Amino acid sequence: AKVLPKDENLAFCYSMLNRVSRSFAVVIQRLPPELRDAVCIFYLVLRALDTVEDDMAIKADVKLPLLRAFHEKIYDRSWSMNCGYGAYVDLMKRYPLVTDAFLQLKPGYQKVIADITHRMGDGMAEFIEKEVVTVRDYDLYCHYVAGLVGIGLCQLFASSQLESEDFYKMEDLANHMGLFLQKTNIIRDYLEDINEEPAPRMFWPREIWGKYAKKLDDFKGPENAQQAIGCLNELVTDALRHAPYCLQYMAKLRNPDIFRFCAIPQVMAIGTLALCYDNHKVFTGVVKMRRGETAKYVQLLGNMGDLFRAFDLFAGRLASKAARLQQTDQHAQTAHERAAELQ
């Protein structure tokens, strides 16, 4: 096929970005021009990989080698696939347009994207047949699907020279950025994930939920509300573990547009955790931050002061919920301390 002029490939990429991503499209499009295209394409490459991972209609003997080889497919202008659902079907069918845009990126950016795609694909394959049992498995799975995104972004920031060379060697802090976001998603999406057709894939660690129920499904039953809430609160408390490292990471950023790009998803995450904590609606419906509250952050967030104020507000809500629970919930003390640490 003929290579479309660069701007038509990018036009496809940005239209796909806005179709497949509710939250990240806004913050990606407000990045400095030097980084914007690379991060947009980075998002679409990994979203395509995740579409393969998430598609339960793809059998393991096809899925496993494809996840592991995907880092080579991203250079193959003929590769596309009929899989996924909704807007993802278009992304996968017209994927060569993403490949053409990817091949027009600077080699330094291509290298970062290919390396992260390779590591994420291997990690996803490792967990296709392995259940998330221990908290260690949970942290490892979230490292593969989200921690690596933070690590790759770090390297793109350094490569763009919009942030210092130090960002090449900040894997541990960058990893926490991803774990905080991914664990928040996993906790919030309990009902959506467990009702997934044809087969649900759950990532709640058995080491935690196994103390509160025999089967994860049990939390749907109103008769198990107390146990469900206990498990939910322990998972939120575990996710809060990462927040101080996320603040440490963001304090090192110097470019205001990159700062906002990193800070807005983090504020949404702590706001979501505060909403989920001790909230039985997680098991009966959808828990989402109000659009008005999110719009405020997209506008307001400009520096560490604003970020500390936003974390302070949500951590305060979570701390006061935990304070009320201290008598009944054994983990409330830890949750209260971790939330207070953020204020």
Ligand SMILES: O=C(O)CO[C@@H](C(=O)O)[C@@H](OCCCCCc1ccc2ccccc2c1)C(=O)NCCCCCc1ccc2ccccc2c1
């Ligand atoms: O299918 C769905 O709708 C949700 O899928 C979830 C899943 O399958 O677990 C799951 O899929 C994970 C695998 C594909 C990751 C795709 C991605 C996401 C955000 C990006 C942001 C910027 C650049 C590239 C990005 C790549 C998912 O989307 N989880 C949401 C949290 C992912 C956070 C990634 C991340 C990590 C560190 C960050 C640091 C700074 C700014 C943004 C960051 C964003």
Ligand SMILES: [Mg+2]
């Ligand atoms: Mg997904």
Ligand SMILES: [Mg+2]
């Ligand atoms: Mg996935």
